[in-house]
């Protein structure tokens with residue numbers, strides 16, 4: 001964290017930002033602001049000359065297949081994100097972002113693509129799209145229940161080097177073994193929209209704690225947020241399996 | 242998106258499901274929203290289940306005459322009309338849909354026969370279809386009778402129903418769901434197709450913009466004789482229209498651009514979206530034939546005409562320009578057309594001022610980020626009380642993540658009441674936007690707590706429910 005505050009990188013929102021993914025940035029920015037910590041958002045577009053490696057936290061959203069492969073090209077050409085992750089900067093990848101950060105993904109047209117390999121995860125399309133509310137028990141200490149909405153065709157298998165973000169209690173998630181998402185070090189990936197950080201403030205604060213290098217002081221959560229979490233956790237998934 | 246869902250997979254999370262899917266032409270396509278859609282609606286041409294009760298009225302002919310025979314057509318029309326009127330009397334809805342569906346099932350080629358000899362304008366796009374259709378119908382009436390699917394039934398059965406209501410009308414203005422235009426142009430060639438815009442809408446149902454684009458391009462390839470009027474400021478629309486031999490381009494300014502930052506053809510980043518962009522793949526922003534200005538509209542002849550609409554907002558100036566372009570294309574007098582579009586006050590309740598629970602309320606429909614942008618623009622210009630209502634039923638889409646793509650920050654300093662199935666999501670979004678708000682359990686509750694003469698911005702089913710309870714003023 002520099003003198004200007006926490007630098008939040010919004011990575012390729014023109015390609016990976018289809019499902020309100022910008023919301024995760026807004027949540028981080030406001031939660032810092034509420035604590036009096038300044039922040040700066042660095043928007044990295046696919047037209048940008050390079051991906052900066054100096055930001056404190058990186059956010060990637062989801063996108064359509066073509067956008068996802070285009071994002072892959074941009075990120076491998078200018079490896080700022082990979083360098084930042086290697087020094088421990090937190091990275092959040094949602095949906096298509098998860099697939100791009102994994103080792104390998106296959107798009108709907110059957111073509112296999114190499115991912116950035118920041119997490120050990122291989123994604124292949126399934127016969128049916130997973131669409132609906134998801135609830136998981138987060139495996140990261142202190143986060144608790146995660147609630148979100150999933151909408152993805154991909155099914156993701158995790159390798160030995162990574163662990164799931166949560167265990168699915170409702171919904172589909174990665175597919176195999178009731179796992180949802182994938183974590184390796186400070187790289188956190190998930191299929192949950194909502195956006196996930198809006199619905200799950202504990203995860204937002206965990207990422208921010210990693211970004212500033214120390215746990216953040218708790219703040220009083222807005223009461224509508226607690227009510228929303230209760231309401232969503234009582235909803236039925238649309239695709240119970 | 243490529244997933245398919247069967248009816249059994251549906252949950253009625255919010256106790257209501259409307260606008261379900263139909264299999265048409267062998268391709269699974271989503272059903273668009275429909276105000277008067279019955280609870281089940283499989284493909285009329287392959288399943289008889291939903292219309293089974295009506296068999297009593299119109300039993301299948303024991304040895305059906307050849308398709309297209311006059312007897313069969315008149316049977317189909319007659320049966321459709323009887324059902325439509327019964328449906329109205331039984332308060333099942335406006336009757337348009339179910340009558341059209343029955344008539345279509347009795348004679349699949351009926352749409353082409355009903356369209357024959359008429360000048361038909363088809364209107365499609367993500368936002369503004371219904372309003373523009375009403376504007377086009379009004380404009381066409383300067384030359385003769387025009388029928389229209391004003392109830393919002395915007396697939397083939399709705400078109401059949403609309404055309405059946407006035408068999409002698411020489412003109413028709415028909416709203417069509419983006420994914421169903423290709424089926425329409427497979428049946429007949431409309432005189433004019435309006436391509437308004439294309440943006441994200443109901444991601445969990447309608448699917449990728451790319452899929453919609455492909456379908457619309459197919460639709461235009463099937464109608465080379467049709468005059469296409471298209472939005473040159475929307476790269477997605479430019480990509481669809483660019484290959485067609487006769488396109489009239491309308492320019493109203495670039496508004497919602499988050500779904501068009503990259504070339505729809507090759508994925509390259511488009512710089513200078515407001516300027517004369519040209520992508521490396523060759524896709525180029527076309528020259529405008531009609532340009533919407535601050536005060537009026539400049540036509541192909543270069544003359545500027547005044548445009549003072551009763552409908553609010555810049556977005557309706559664009560919609561009206563599309564209507565004018567279509568009507569002029571069909572020989573209407575521009576001055577007369579401009580006067581008519583200026584006078585339209587509301588379209589199927591959109592923008593209408595009504596009485597709701599004895600209160601005067603203005604109803605605004607906003608269903609996706611692009612249309613919320615327009616409606617927030619509209620309400621930012623005044624400080625009337627504001628109620629926002631968001632549902633997430635099947636016809637709305639279950640995922641409301643898009644709320645975070647809407648710049649509610651524009652409402653800072655305002656006090657807002659939120660309601661609907663997703664009132665809490667809205668409240669959290671507004672909290673992060675720095676807008677103070679109160680959550681009301683129901684719309685009635687919100688109205689009681691609101692100050693006088695509020696604007697209500699609601700998404701699809703929330704809007705529909707408010708409209709159905711309202712009384713015209």
Ligand SMILES: [Zn+2]
Pocket residue numbers: 504505506507508509520521522523524
């Ligand atoms: Zn291009």
